[in-house]
Amino acid sequence: MESHENIDPQVQARMAAEAFSVDVDGYEGPLDILLTLARTQKVDMRRISVLALAVQYLAFVEEAKKLRLELAADYLVMAAWLAFLKSRLLLPKDDEDEGPSGEELAAHLAFQLERLEAMRDVAARLMARDQLGRDFFARGIPEDVTRNRKITYKASVLDLMQAYAQIRTKENFKPLHLDEREDVFSMEQALERMKTLIGHAIEWGTLQQFLPDGWQHNPKLRRSATASTFAAMLELVKEGKLDLRQSDMFAPIEVKRKEL
């Protein structure tokens, strides 16, 4: 960004006059225009005549209207406000008036303009600094840190003993698993069995009919087989191979091959 400081003030003024009469787009809002106009006064921003500035700005808005330029709303808001400020600065102070005086408002506007100009100046100085990747450089071949994560496991003899004790305790109080397993008709078994049987289930039949031989009479065995066979049937319904129905609560569950 070039700084306006280095340009001859007269040239600057002429540029400004030309600029604002034709090109509103080039401005970044009313404050920007005010700053441009203020520079034409060729005085320290602190001693700017806000009144003169207001007059200049209003003239600018008039000019724009003549040229039928579409002015954004905030330019017009600023114009209205400056007209108000102008009247405040010109008319004798009315004691009835509430709010800040014309001088206070003018002082703040001057402060805003000075601040904006200062920010533009330092922005230019900032951008003129040496920049990384343009004037100075970082390491071209950075080496990444390779992360080696090593996991070690921790266990003590006590952990070992407790774990073993736990297993043995369990074992002391139950018979060998293999015996127990004989009392259980697993879902896999039921599923295997059902898969071979569904082909024959053309008509509705009850679930009981599908229990394996030898599992119907002992209540313990029957419960296990019923549960697993039912679960297997649900699985097959889910697969779309079976239909299942029950006419009433506690009525027999009936099953039939799904028609394809």
Add this chain to the structure above:
Amino acid sequence: MSETPHESLFEAPPMAEQERMIEAILFASAEPQSKKQLEDRVPHGCDVSEALVHLRKRYDGRGVALIKVGEGYAFRTAPDLGFLMQKESVEVRKLSRAAIETLAIIAYHQPVTRAEIEEIRGVSVSRGTVDLLLDLEWIKLGRRRMTPGRPVTLVVTQLFLDHFGLETPKDLPGVKELRDAGLLDNRPPPSAIPGVISEDGEVDMGQSEEDEDQDDMFE
């Protein structure tokens, strides 16, 4: 709990060796490393601060320099040799005037709310401008201001400092003069000064800290 296996329970290596280690680590990383990060990587008991002082001195006047960036340390080529580096230079994105000014305002006034930036520039800050600066990781969101609406603030990042070769935001050009002139004061406008018409067309009366669409914008 992680433990580095090379951690010695006995003695830190001699200072010359510590210096070599810091040198190797900083050479290997493109990003600045904080003292804390360095301490985590060198053997236990090393005096990173002292090693850095030695190292900085050693590179004084060399083709690369050890610089401080915010909390971090990094090697960078000496700025006077930039002319040799055309091959290395990456096309720096040309920033718009709005982006440059917004960046400067954030740097000099940080932490600063969007409403305050608008009050200073006299125009609304477009979302694209802020997004661009966030994208570049030159700015980031700071704490919310404890004022009505709890607006979020913007601050510059370590990457910003690194990019412009600044050790701290205090090294920004002209920052002292601006402060002495009162131009960095947060001076609220007397009421009845027209504010900025923000992007959605609503007039923000300038004096208010709150900025409803700010939350929308940053969340």
Add this chain to the structure above:
Amino acid sequence: MSETPHESLFEAPPMAEQERMIEAILFASAEPQSKKQLEDRVPHGCDVSEALVHLRKRYDGRGVALIKVGEGYAFRTAPDLGFLMQKESVEVRKLSRAAIETLAIIAYHQPVTRAEIEEIRGVSVSRGTVDLLLDLEWIKLGRRRMTPGRPVTLVVTQLFLDHFGLETPKDLPGVKELRDAGLLDNRPPPSAIPGVISEDGEVDMGQSEEDEDQDDMFE
């Protein structure tokens, strides 16, 4: 730097300056640079070879070294400091219950087959559990059992004995001692209902003993 060396059409910059230039270029380049490439980048008249010799000497014994890679030159971390570029993190984890139980059974019953372990635990032993213990070198494969299928057996290792501070596996306290030590609870666990989890993780009816951490850990 008052004098910018590249402006002089007649004299090459002093050797110290040439050295700085090469240093900066090699630091910032993404690839090793050949002498030819370096010559193209430094001011006319520079003696790149000599500057490289000086530079190499300057970095001798430092944390980074100037090395030759094929035809090119580059800075690299000194070989003895390579460990700084690796972050070793050691994470200590507790063995899962499945692993500790399996390990205990192997220690108490060795040599033992996998089927026997499953029989004793009442749940299947996941492959991950055995692999982990093999990885840790706490167990190893023993002789094959001379039974149908010739199943392989598992035994504990010397490393296991070392880790647990045992001289021989016989040092492990027996069931009676466990009970005397109060480690054996005489009440049956409330969930001591038989159940088997089949190898593929599907649950049989009546299952009670879940093995969650095993699955979490190894899948």
